[in-house]
Amino acid sequence: DAKTTQPTSMDCAEGRAANLPCNHSTISGNEYVYWYRQIHSQGPQYIIHGLKNNETNEMASLIITEDRKSSTLILPHATLRDTAVYYCIVRPPGTYKYIFGTGTRLKVLA
Amino acid sequence: EAGVVQSPRYKIIEKKQPVAFWCNPISGHNTLYWYLQNLGQGPELLIRYENEEAVDDSQLPKDRFSAERLKGVDSTLKIQPAELGDSAVYLCASSLGPGDTQYFGPGTRLTVL
Numbered sequence: 568d569a570k571t572t573q574p575t576s577m578d579c580a581e582g583r584a585a586n587l588p589c590n591h592s593t594i595s596g597n598e599y600v601y602w603y604r605q606i607h608s609q610g611p612q613y614i615i616h617g618l619k620n621n622e623t624n625e626m627a628s629l630i631i632t633e634d635r636k637s638s639t640l641i642l643p644h645a646t647l648r649d650t651a652v653y654y655c656i657v658r659p660p661g662t663y664k665y666i667f668g669t670g671t672r673l674k675v676l677a
Numbered sequence: 678e679a680g681v682v683q684s685p686r687y688k689i690i691e692k693k694q695p696v697a698f699w700c701n702p703i704s705g706h707n708t709l710y711w712y713l714q715n716l717g718q719g720p721e722l723l724i725r726y727e728n729e730e731a732v733d734d735s736q737l738p739k740d741r742f743s744a745e746r747l748k749g750v751d752s753t754l755k756i757q758p759a760e761l762g763d764s765a766v767y768l769c770a771s772s773l774g775p776g777d778t779q780y781f782g783p784g785t786r787l788t789v790l
Contacts, residue, residue, distance in 0.1 A: 601778075610681070610768050610781035611720065654719055663708065663733075663775040667719025 571655045576672040579649075585642040587671050589655030592636040599658050600631060601665070602640045604651040611654065611667075614640065645675045679703065681782030683769050689788045695757035698785045702750065702771030709746060710779060711737075711754050712768040720768050720781075726752060727775065759789045 572590040579585040591600065599618050603611040615622055615629045617638075622629045628641040642649055654670040682701040690696050702709050707728050712720035723742070725733040728749035737744065741760070746752040756763055766786050770779040 603781075608783075608786075610683075610770075610784045613778055613780060616778065663710070663725055663772070663779075665720075665722070665779060667721070669717070669719060 571657055571668055573653070573655055573668060573671045575669070576674070578674050578676055579645045581647060581675050581677050582644055585645040585649065585673060585675070587640040587653050587655075587673065588637065589640070590637045591655070591657045594635050594657050595659070596635075597659065600629065600638050601656040601658055602627070602629065603654045603656065605654070605670070606651040647675050647677060649673065650675045681769055681771055681780055683782035683785055685785055686783060687786050689790065690759055691790050692761055693758040695755065696759050696787060697753055697755045698767050698769075700752045700754070700769030700782060702752070702769070703780055706771035706773055706780075707749070708772045708775050708777070709752050710770040710772075711744060711752070712770065714766040714768055714784070716765070723754070725775070759787075761789050763787060764789045
Protein backbone atom coordinates (compact mmCIF):
# COMPACT_ATOMS: atom_id res chain seq x y z
CA ASP A 568 0.00 0.00 0.00
CA ALA A 569 1.23 3.47 -0.87
CA LYS A 570 2.42 5.59 2.03
CA THR A 571 1.69 9.26 2.47
CA THR A 572 3.80 12.00 4.01
CA GLN A 573 2.29 15.20 5.35
CA PRO A 574 3.67 18.11 7.36
CA THR A 575 2.93 17.79 11.03
CA SER A 576 1.34 21.20 11.37
CA MET A 577 0.47 24.37 9.48
CA ASP A 578 -1.01 27.75 10.27
CA CYS A 579 -3.25 29.79 7.99
CA ALA A 580 -4.79 33.23 8.37
CA GLU A 581 -8.55 33.39 8.39
CA GLY A 582 -9.93 34.26 4.97
CA ARG A 583 -6.81 33.13 3.16
CA ALA A 584 -6.42 29.95 1.14
CA ALA A 585 -5.07 26.97 3.05
CA ASN A 586 -2.87 24.70 0.91
CA LEU A 587 -2.17 21.33 2.49
CA PRO A 588 0.42 19.18 0.72
CA CYS A 589 0.69 15.41 0.65
CA ASN A 590 3.47 13.29 -0.78
CA HIS A 591 2.59 9.83 -2.09
CA SER A 592 5.58 9.02 -4.26
CA THR A 593 4.91 5.25 -4.28
CA ILE A 594 1.33 5.55 -5.51
CA SER A 595 0.30 3.15 -8.24
CA GLY A 596 -1.71 4.07 -11.30
CA ASN A 597 -5.09 2.97 -10.01
CA GLU A 598 -4.93 4.15 -6.42
CA TYR A 599 -7.22 6.96 -5.33
CA VAL A 600 -6.22 9.90 -3.14
CA TYR A 601 -8.69 10.68 -0.36
CA TRP A 602 -8.78 13.58 2.05
CA TYR A 603 -10.53 13.58 5.41
CA ARG A 604 -10.42 15.96 8.29
CA GLN A 605 -11.04 15.48 11.97
CA ILE A 606 -12.23 18.32 14.12
CA HIS A 607 -11.57 17.94 17.82
CA SER A 608 -13.78 15.32 19.49
CA GLN A 609 -15.49 14.36 16.22
CA GLY A 610 -15.09 11.50 13.79
CA PRO A 611 -13.20 11.96 10.50
CA GLN A 612 -15.18 13.90 7.91
CA TYR A 613 -14.90 13.09 4.21
CA ILE A 614 -13.73 16.05 2.13
CA ILE A 615 -12.83 14.98 -1.39
CA HIS A 616 -11.11 12.30 -3.43
CA GLY A 617 -9.56 11.95 -6.88
CA LEU A 618 -7.60 9.68 -9.19
CA LYS A 619 -5.85 11.72 -11.87
CA ASN A 620 -7.82 14.84 -12.56
CA ASN A 621 -8.20 17.82 -10.30
CA GLU A 622 -11.42 17.79 -8.35
CA THR A 623 -13.54 20.49 -6.73
CA ASN A 624 -16.56 20.37 -4.50
CA GLU A 625 -18.28 22.72 -2.10
CA MET A 626 -15.68 22.13 0.57
CA ALA A 627 -12.35 22.12 -1.22
CA SER A 628 -10.26 21.55 -4.31
CA LEU A 629 -7.84 18.70 -4.86
CA ILE A 630 -4.87 19.23 -7.11
CA ILE A 631 -2.97 16.08 -8.14
CA THR A 632 0.36 16.46 -9.93
CA GLU A 633 0.70 14.96 -13.38
CA ASP A 634 3.02 12.20 -12.11
CA ARG A 635 0.57 11.62 -9.24
CA LYS A 636 3.37 11.56 -6.69
CA SER A 637 1.89 14.40 -4.69
CA SER A 638 -1.31 16.31 -4.17
CA THR A 639 -2.55 19.48 -2.52
CA LEU A 640 -5.82 20.08 -0.76
CA ILE A 641 -6.96 23.68 -1.07
CA LEU A 642 -9.46 25.32 1.24
CA PRO A 643 -10.10 28.52 -0.69
CA HIS A 644 -11.17 30.77 2.18
CA ALA A 645 -10.22 29.23 5.50
CA THR A 646 -12.37 29.95 8.53
CA LEU A 647 -11.79 29.26 12.20
CA ARG A 648 -14.06 26.20 11.86
CA ASP A 649 -11.56 24.66 9.44
CA THR A 650 -9.10 24.15 12.29
CA ALA A 651 -8.64 20.38 12.33
CA VAL A 652 -6.31 17.49 11.57
CA TYR A 653 -6.29 16.76 7.84
CA TYR A 654 -5.52 13.25 6.62
CA CYS A 655 -4.34 12.30 3.15
CA ILE A 656 -5.03 8.65 2.31
CA VAL A 657 -4.15 6.54 -0.71
CA ARG A 658 -6.56 3.69 -1.38
CA PRO A 659 -6.44 0.98 -4.02
CA PRO A 660 -9.67 0.82 -6.08
CA GLY A 661 -12.29 -1.65 -5.04
CA THR A 662 -10.76 -2.06 -1.61
CA TYR A 663 -11.81 -0.78 1.74
CA LYS A 664 -8.39 -0.19 3.21
CA TYR A 665 -7.87 3.30 4.57
CA ILE A 666 -4.45 3.68 6.12
CA PHE A 667 -4.39 6.87 8.12
CA GLY A 668 -1.11 8.53 9.03
CA THR A 669 -0.80 11.20 11.68
CA GLY A 670 -2.10 13.94 9.36
CA THR A 671 -1.50 17.69 9.29
CA ARG A 672 -2.78 19.77 12.15
CA LEU A 673 -4.11 22.96 10.53
CA LYS A 674 -4.69 25.94 12.75
CA VAL A 675 -6.62 28.85 11.28
CA LEU A 676 -5.70 32.09 12.98
CA ALA A 677 -8.03 35.05 13.45
CA GLU B 678 -29.82 12.29 5.64
CA ALA B 679 -28.84 11.00 9.05
CA GLY B 680 -25.20 10.14 9.52
CA VAL B 681 -23.60 7.29 11.40
CA VAL B 682 -24.88 7.20 14.95
CA GLN B 683 -22.81 5.92 17.85
CA SER B 684 -23.51 5.57 21.53
CA PRO B 685 -22.47 6.25 24.13
CA ARG B 686 -20.27 9.21 23.27
CA TYR B 687 -18.24 8.80 26.43
CA LYS B 688 -17.68 5.88 28.76
CA ILE B 689 -15.58 5.59 31.89
CA ILE B 690 -15.07 2.18 33.45
CA GLU B 691 -12.67 0.44 35.77
CA LYS B 692 -10.26 -2.13 34.44
CA LYS B 693 -11.53 -5.69 34.17
CA GLN B 694 -15.09 -4.44 33.60
CA PRO B 695 -16.94 -5.18 30.36
CA VAL B 696 -18.02 -2.43 27.98
CA ALA B 697 -20.05 -2.28 24.78
CA PHE B 698 -20.36 0.27 22.01
CA TRP B 699 -23.25 0.57 19.60
CA CYS B 700 -23.32 1.79 16.01
CA ASN B 701 -26.14 2.50 13.59
CA PRO B 702 -24.83 3.03 10.04
CA ILE B 703 -26.23 5.24 7.32
CA SER B 704 -29.37 3.72 5.88
CA GLY B 705 -28.63 1.47 2.93
CA HIS B 706 -24.94 1.10 3.69
CA ASN B 707 -24.00 -2.56 3.57
CA THR B 708 -20.42 -2.20 4.76
CA LEU B 709 -19.65 -1.32 8.34
CA TYR B 710 -16.28 -0.73 9.96
CA TRP B 711 -14.98 -0.40 13.48
CA TYR B 712 -11.81 1.62 14.01
CA LEU B 713 -9.63 2.30 17.02
CA GLN B 714 -8.00 5.69 17.42
CA ASN B 715 -5.31 6.24 20.01
CA LEU B 716 -4.45 9.74 21.15
CA GLY B 717 -2.48 11.62 18.52
CA GLN B 718 -2.77 8.85 15.96
CA GLY B 719 -4.94 8.18 12.95
CA PRO B 720 -7.72 5.57 13.10
CA GLU B 721 -6.81 1.90 12.64
CA LEU B 722 -9.23 -0.66 11.31
CA LEU B 723 -10.39 -3.35 13.74
CA ILE B 724 -13.07 -5.17 11.78
CA ARG B 725 -15.15 -4.85 8.62
CA TYR B 726 -18.62 -6.25 7.98
CA GLU B 727 -20.34 -6.93 4.70
CA ASN B 728 -23.98 -7.12 5.72
CA GLU B 729 -23.91 -9.43 8.74
CA GLU B 730 -20.67 -11.19 7.86
CA ALA B 731 -17.34 -10.20 9.39
CA VAL B 732 -15.09 -10.39 6.34
CA ASP B 733 -11.94 -8.90 7.87
CA ASP B 734 -11.30 -9.19 11.59
CA SER B 735 -7.56 -9.74 11.35
CA GLN B 736 -6.78 -6.67 13.49
CA LEU B 737 -9.33 -7.44 16.19
CA PRO B 738 -7.75 -8.72 19.44
CA LYS B 739 -9.99 -11.72 19.77
CA ASP B 740 -9.03 -12.63 23.31
CA ARG B 741 -11.00 -9.72 24.71
CA PHE B 742 -12.76 -8.00 21.81
CA SER B 743 -15.86 -9.24 20.04
CA ALA B 744 -18.29 -7.71 17.57
CA GLU B 745 -21.57 -8.55 15.98
CA ARG B 746 -23.86 -7.15 13.35
CA LEU B 747 -27.13 -8.94 13.66
CA LYS B 748 -29.54 -8.46 10.74
CA GLY B 749 -26.85 -6.59 8.86
CA VAL B 750 -27.71 -3.15 10.19
CA ASP B 751 -26.71 -2.11 13.72
CA SER B 752 -23.47 -3.33 15.20
CA THR B 753 -22.05 -3.77 18.68
CA LEU B 754 -18.39 -3.88 19.68
CA LYS B 755 -17.59 -5.38 23.06
CA ILE B 756 -14.53 -5.51 25.26
CA GLN B 757 -14.37 -8.00 28.11
CA PRO B 758 -12.44 -7.49 30.28
CA ALA B 759 -11.19 -3.98 29.60
CA GLU B 760 -7.56 -3.09 30.24
CA LEU B 761 -5.93 0.26 30.86
CA GLY B 762 -4.45 0.23 27.35
CA ASP B 763 -7.92 0.07 25.80
CA SER B 764 -8.48 3.74 26.59
CA ALA B 765 -9.05 5.27 23.16
CA VAL B 766 -11.74 6.49 20.77
CA TYR B 767 -13.73 3.78 19.03
CA LEU B 768 -15.06 4.89 15.67
CA CYS B 769 -17.71 3.32 13.51
CA ALA B 770 -17.92 4.02 9.77
CA SER B 771 -20.13 2.81 6.95
CA SER B 772 -20.11 2.77 3.17
CA LEU B 773 -22.41 1.59 0.42
CA GLY B 774 -19.93 -1.12 -0.46
CA PRO B 775 -16.33 -2.03 0.34
CA GLY B 776 -14.87 0.20 -2.35
CA ASP B 777 -16.97 3.24 -1.62
CA THR B 778 -16.35 6.34 0.44
CA GLN B 779 -16.51 5.73 4.16
CA TYR B 780 -18.51 7.98 6.46
CA PHE B 781 -17.62 8.09 10.12
CA GLY B 782 -19.63 8.48 13.27
CA PRO B 783 -18.60 10.77 16.14
CA GLY B 784 -16.92 7.97 18.06
CA THR B 785 -17.05 6.70 21.63
CA ARG B 786 -14.30 7.88 23.93
CA LEU B 787 -13.44 5.11 26.37
CA THR B 788 -11.48 5.76 29.54
CA VAL B 789 -10.36 2.75 31.56
CA LEU B 790 -9.29 3.54 35.12
